[in-house]
Amino acid sequence: MIFRRPCYYDKFNCTADKCTDNCCIGWEICIxxxxxxxxxxxxxxxxxxxxxxxxxxxxxxxxLKDERCPFLNNNNLCDIIINLGENALCQICRDHPxxxxxxxxxxxxxxxxxxxEGARLILTEESFADYFESEADEEPDEDFDEAAYRFxxxxxxxxxxxxxxxxxxxxxxxxxxxxxxxxxxxKLNGVNEISPFTFNFEAELKKALPVLAQTEPIDExxxxxxxxxxxxxxDLKPDKDDEKYLTRIFAYFVWRYFLTAxxxxxxxxxxxxxxxxxxxxxxxxxxxxxxxxxxLLKSAVLYSKQMEYSRxxxxxxxxxx
Numbered sequence: 001m002i003f004r005r006p007c008y009y010d011k012f013n014c015t016a017d018k019c020t021d022n023c024c025i026g027w028e029i030c031i032x033x034x035x036x037x038x039x040x041x042x043x044x045x046x047x048x049x050x051x052x053x054x055x056x057x058x059x060x061x062x063x064l065k066d067e068r069c070p071f072l073n074n075n076n077l078c079d080i081i082i083n084l085g086e087n088a089l090c091q092i093c094r095d096h097p098x099x100x101x102x103x104x105x106x107x108x109x110x111x112x113x114x115x116x117e118g119a120r121l122i123l124t125e126e127s128f129a130d131y132f133e134s135e136a137d138e139e140p141d142e143d144f145d146e147a148a149y150r151f152x153x154x155x156x157x158x159x160x161x162x163x164x165x166x167x168x169x170x171x172x173x174x175x176x177x178x179x180x181x182x183x184x185x186x187k188l189n190g191v192n193e194i195s196p197f198t199f200n201f202e203a204e205l206k207k208a209l210p211v212l213a214q215t216e217p218i219d220e221x222x223x224x225x226x227x228x229x230x231x232x233x234x235d236l237k238p239d240k241d242d243e244k245y246l247t248r249i250f251a252y253f254v255w256r257y258f259l260t261a262x263x264x265x266x267x268x269x270x271x272x273x274x275x276x277x278x279x280x281x282x283x284x285x286x287x288x289x290x291x292x293x294x295x296l297l298k299s300a301v302l303y304s305k306q307m308e309y310s311r312x313x314x315x316x317x318x319x320x321x
Contacts, residue, residue: 001106002136003109007125008128009111019076019116021116023097023115025072032091042084046079104142106149113249122300123296149262155267174250181270184267185265201238204279208279208283211321218306236279250275276321
């Protein structure tokens with residue numbers, strides 16, 4: 001199997017105790033069955049501690065203490081790694097913030113925007129359209145539309161060609177990509193035309209706000225930021241530096257979601273998710289009193305947690321757009 005990932009993927013390293021937005025705080029941490037069985041077999045004092053801090057439900061997870069994983073110590077380091085080694089981590093802890101998708105005999109992956117260090121890489125990578133391929137020892141999925149996948153791969157190459165065109169401003173890039181994807185969806189579904197949709201920041205934000213209002217807040221930070229966004233009328237006129245960052249964020253959402261259209265043939269839906277996401281992140285950033293790279297980074301991370309890592313909130317988007 002071929003494993004394909006963006007150029008920044010292999011640059012990622014967890015910042016561990018130096019992280020100011022620790023993924024071991026505030027998240028339910030589910031434990032896969034193989035790891036849960038291994039934890040039950042661990043003996044000694046640490047084995048007792050493992051058993052005391054894992055619930056016994058059908059889907060085991062760590063019992064959080066004050067929203068913290070019980071194995072995140074006072075130095076914000078993982079006691080499981082310290083006592084048992086990194087290979088003893090459960091699947092979600094080994095993978096996060098990496099994500100994966102499987103397409104027949106090919107696998108794609110990336111780094112999630114919800115991680116502060118991952119977001120920093122996504123926002124600063126100049127070669128955002130480049131990727132690496134290597135062999136992965138996994139079995140292919142035989143039940144797969146290979147022809148549609150190859151078609152969508154070519155369309156995605158066209159999308160990245162447009163994103164890399166420095167002569168175009170972001171709005172023009174977005175509308176060229178929408179036009180390309182409308183034609184691709186029509187061809188994929190064997191219809192003559194897909195209804196046109198024109199992008200601009202102001203109209204997109206106006207439509208996005210009532211959708212966001214229906215989502216379930218992931219934490220207090222989101223509630224505070226969203227209220228501030230609702231109360232303001234942020235200026236969404238990107239300068240040259242803003243355009244650079246917005247293009248990279250858009251490229252991330254294309255990389256992560258576009259090829260999943262092979263499962264439902266809803267091509268433009270994936271682009272509209274990318275444009276919705278870019279708009280909301282940019283609006284959150286512009287609702288801040290202080291506008292700087294750190295502020296943009298925080299806005300991207302907060303949005304990703306609220307929307308990407310809540311299946312229910314993503315479903316609200318797809319049902320309303």
